[in-house]
Amino acid sequence: MTGATLWLTGLPSAGKSTIAHAVAERLAERGRRVQVLDGDEVRPHLSAGLGYTREARDINVSRIGWVARLLAGHDVVVLVPVIAPYAGARQGVRDDHTRAGVPYAEIFVSTSLEVAEQRDVKGLYAKARRGELAGLTGVDDPYERPQTAELEIDTATVSLDRAVDAVLELLDQVAADADRRSKATAPLTAGGRP
Secondary structure, three states, X not given: OOOEEEEEEOOOOXXXXXXXXXXXXXXXXOOOOEEEOOHHHHHHHHOOOOOOOHHHHHHHHHHHHHHHHHHHXXXXXXXXXXXXXXXXXXXXXXXXXXXXXXXXXXXXXXXXXXXXXXXXXOOHHHHHHOOOOOOOEOOOEOOOOOOOOOEEEOOOOOOHHHHHHHHHHHHHHXXXXXXXXXXXXXXXXXXXXX
């Protein structure tokens, strides 16, 4: 099986990281090479000091996407639970993967703002509502809903086990598509076979 990048996008506290880590655990149990590039863990290393302007967020997404592509190009399944609020930045990552011939799929974790705010895992929504935090995606900074996601999961209505199963099904589909493309573009040998 080939590597691939699966980008999980959605609001803060939507469940992106929870799904990604559960999928990674299942893949590791199956002996697959897998890496989670969680936005909260990666940002301090790749994008320290960037801030949270639109331009800074786009740069952060681009950098994480580049690392994901490199890993996926070496047969690693890369799970990227990163908000990536702007459609243009997400499309840029998709285009980069396409140009490099690296499988990519986007998963929209579509949990509503109301549910995400109730969870408020990191207390960000409470800070934003008190005026202590500006620029929070979904509150006072926009989140552009994906129009081309290969999978949508609302964690308010889908169990974690079912979400993991759906992501693994998508991964199988992405791998099968990549295998078909690879065979279709393989050079013919002297015997006429790829």
